[in-house]
Amino acid sequence: MRxxxxxxxxxxxxxxxxxxxxxxxxxxLIFRNRNNSDCTFxxxxxxxxxxxxAAYGHLGTKELNDAGERLRFVQQYRDExxxxxxxxxxxxxxxxxxxxxxxxxxSVPTPAEQDVLAVPELARGFFPLEFELEPxxxxxxxxxxxxxxxxxxxxxxxxxxxxxxxxxxxxxxxxSNQTFYTVKPLLNFGPRSxxxxxxxxxxxxxxxxxxxxxxxxxxxxxxxxxxxEDKCDYPILMGNDPLYGGLGGEFTVITPSxxxxxxxxxxxxxxxxxxxxxxxxxxxxxxxxxxxxxxSEPISWAHWFTNASHTLHQHEERSVMPMQAYPWTxxxxxxxxxxRSTRQGCIRxxxxxxxxxxxxxxDLKGDIGEDRWHYDIHRDDPLSAGEHDVEFGDEEEFxxxxxxxxxxxxxxxxxxxTYRPTNEDCLxxxxxxxxxxxxxxxxxxxxxxxxxxxxxxxxxxxxxxxxEWTRRIELNLVPLGQFREEPVDVKExxxxxxxxxxEVLEEFTDQKTLEVADGDAAGxxxxxxxVDKAGLTKSQREYKIxxxxxxxx
Numbered sequence: 370m371r372x373x374x375x376x377x378x379x380x381x382x383x384x385x386x387x388x389x390x391x392x393x394x395x396x397x398l399i400f401r402n403r404n405n406s407d408c409t410f411x412x413x414x415x416x417x418x419x420x421x422x423a424a425y426g427h428l429g430t431k432e433l434n435d436a437g438e439r440l441r442f443v444q445q446y447r448d449e450x451x452x453x454x455x456x457x458x459x460x461x462x463x464x465x466x467x468x469x470x471x472x473x474x475x476s477v478p479t480p481a482e483q484d485v486l487a488v489p490e491l492a493r494g495f496f497p498l499e500f501e502l503e504p505x506x507x508x509x510x511x512x513x514x515x516x517x518x519x520x521x522x523x524x525x526x527x528x529x530x531x532x533x534x535x536x537x538x539x540x541x542x543x544x545s546n547q548t549f550y551t552v553k554p555l556l557n558f559g560p561r562s563x564x565x566x567x568x569x570x571x572x573x574x575x576x577x578x579x580x581x582x583x584x585x586x587x588x589x590x591x592x593x594x595x596x597x598e599d600k601c602d603y604p605i606l607m608g609n610d611p612l613y614g615g616l617g618g619e620f621t622v623i624t625p626s627x628x629x630x631x632x633x634x635x636x637x638x639x640x641x642x643x644x645x646x647x648x649x650x651x652x653x654x655x656x657x658x659x660x661x662x663x664x665s666e667p668i669s670w671a672h673w674f675t676n677a678s679h680t681l682h683q684h685e686e687r688s689v690m691p692m693q694a695y696p697w698t699x700x701x702x703x704x705x706x707x708x709r710s711t712r713q714g715c716i717r718x719x720x721x722x723x724x725x726x727x728x729x730x731x732d733l734k735g736d737i738g739e740d741r742w743h744y745d746i747h748r749d750d751p752l753s754a755g756e757h758d759v760e761f762g763d764e765e766e767f768x769x770x771x772x773x774x775x776x777x778x779x780x781x782x783x784x785x786x787t788y789r790p791t792n793e794d795c796l797x798x799x800x801x802x803x804x805x806x807x808x809x810x811x812x813x814x815x816x817x818x819x820x821x822x823x824x825x826x827x828x829x830x831x832x833x834x835x836x837e838w839t840r841r842i843e844l845n846l847v848p849l850g851q852f853r854e855e856p857v858d859v860k861e862x863x864x865x866x867x868x869x870x871x872e873v874l875e876e877f878t879d880q881k882t883l884e885v886a887d888g889d890a891a892g893x894x895x896x897x898x899x900v901d902k903a904g905l906t907k908s909q910r911e912y913k914i915x916x917x918x919x920x921x922x
Contacts, residue, residue, distance in 0.1 A: 393415040393417065394415070395446065395450040396415075397440075397451075397454055399411050399439070399453075401438060402436060402437060403432065406457075408459075409437065412468070413450055416599070417512050417513065417599055418822055419819060427442065428442055434616075439619060440457070469592060501561070502600075503559065503560050504557070505559050506553070507557050507559070509557070509847065511557060511599040512599050513825055514556060514821060516558075518560070518604050519532075520607065522606055523609030531609075533560060536560040536625075539623070539630050539631050543635050548635045548803055548805065551857050554847050554848045555821050561597065569589050570589055570590050571584055574614065579614060581615070582622045582624065584606060584616075587619065603638070603641050606620050608623070609625070611626055611627070612739065614633070616637060617636070617639070619641075621634070622637065623637060626740055628740045629742075633800065635803070636796050636800045642817070644816065645659045645809060648660075648795055648797040648798035649799070650780045651780070652782060653781060653782055659789055660789065664788070674774055685776045686767045686778065686792070690780040743800065743801050774808070775790070777792055790807070797809055818906055823849070823908035824845070827845070827896065827910045829842045832884070837886065838917070839886060840885050840890040840918065842894055843882050843883075846881065846898065850863040865897070867880070867895070887919075892913070
């Protein structure tokens with residue numbers, strides 16, 4: 370008779386990491402027609418942490434470029450999000466629009482034309498594409514980073530390497546030395562190269578104007594991004610065109626233009642990530658942290674005012690819009706383009722600015738070629754006496770000093786007035802400006818930190834020192850402040866405070882590693898992390914030591 374061997378495995382829990390494995394929230398996106406509220410597309414999946422999530426969840430509404438709108442719900446529990454979907458779009462057996470979920474949907478009879486898909490197995494059936502993953506810039510795991518994903522449109526199989534090179538060049542340009550370089554530790558950049566179809570998203574221009582690039586198949590882009598779950602927070606659709614073009618909002622659309630690709634990407638990501646409108650005059654959309662509508666109400670960026678008296682008086686820099694036009698025309702002596710202001714009265718001034726976009730070779734002297742470029746021509750000589758077609762305010766009434774933050778009027782395409790923080794210090798106003806103003810930069814940090822925990826991990830271990838055991842708890846932090854791998858020219862630092870059973874351990878202040886003798890180790894250890902005083906830049910993690918190292922060894 371053969372003897373039976375019984376292997377007994379005993380696991381002794383010597384410590385418990387508290388709060389590290391909390392459940393992930395769920396994100397429900399509903400796309401619907403603004404005119405009749407009919408649902409047209411929906412996605413539901415678990416997502417990474419959403420900091421500051423209220424008990425009742427989060428709701429955000431965004432108008433899209435067409436007649437549609439997007440409703441975004443973030444709920445702690447899946448059934449709460451599912452209930453929202455049923456409430457707004459009706460019972461499942463009435464759905465005639467695509468619904469993508471990260472688990473198999475509830476099985477109920479549905480019309481044959483309904484597309485209810487599960488990721489990842491069934492989602493491929495929604496679009497005839499093949500994908501491959503090629504990380505570009507990786508700062509951490511996607512579950513605790515914000516991922517910017519490039520998708521190719523107009524690239525053939527033979528141009529795969531060109532797509533990777535184009536995406537890498539743009540990612541490095543905006544993250545290495547300006548614009549996004551301070552928040553680089555919070556970001557991952559990576560392309561998704563499709564191989565089965567060259568134009569899956571249907572990117573196109575409206576005419577020959579080198580300005581916006583639109584997409585004809587948003588449902589394909591939504592499904593493609595959804596397929597990659599945590600690895601696609603902000604999709605970037607890149608059209609294989611060497612000339613200027615882009616679009617922001619639900620998707621960031623760009624081209625790899627050598628002269629303009631990076632600057633367009635910076636500007637359009639501002640729309641997508643910070644969720645702000647324009648700052649330049651003549652646009653239709655002004656909203657978000659960089660837009661104020663009523664001077665009788667407090668201004669949200671008052672803490673950034675250069676002149677403290679602005680905080681009390683909310684002084685408006687004096688500016689008018691004597692004329693507004695967006696001509697797309699050739700400038701030449703045989704057929705000049707002109708416009709005349711109908712504004713009455715006179716504003717004295719000493720400076721004028723002419724902004725030009727040159728769209729073709731030979732329009733202006735230079736080597737830009739056929740691509741578009743921005744030229745600002747300043748005139749500092751005073752205006753002569755008499756009648757003028759254009760009149761400007763002077764320096765005393767309108768501060769133009771770089772870095773000055775105040776209240777500057779902006780005029781929409783309907784000549785309605787909103788207010789912005791700076792004159793020309795933000796790339797949301799002038800696309801050739803390499804940086805955000807302080808107000809938009811603050812908005813960028815807060816938008817990213819809502820999705821990222823400052824503590825990546827908190828491992829604990831037993832360490833033998835001589836004849837004694839020592840308990841070690843370490844903090845793996847997002848590399849900011851004094852722990853940055855690449856230094857930046859901004860002042861920031863982590864504040865780290867350790868407590869044991871609520872009592873502060875002063876000797877470990879601002880230290881990433883805590884070590885205590887094993888015999889005295891039992892208790893609850895808490896690491897309190899802060900970069901500054903804002904709520905989204907705080908983090909906390911606990912570890913409870915419940916046994917000794919000898920029990921494990």
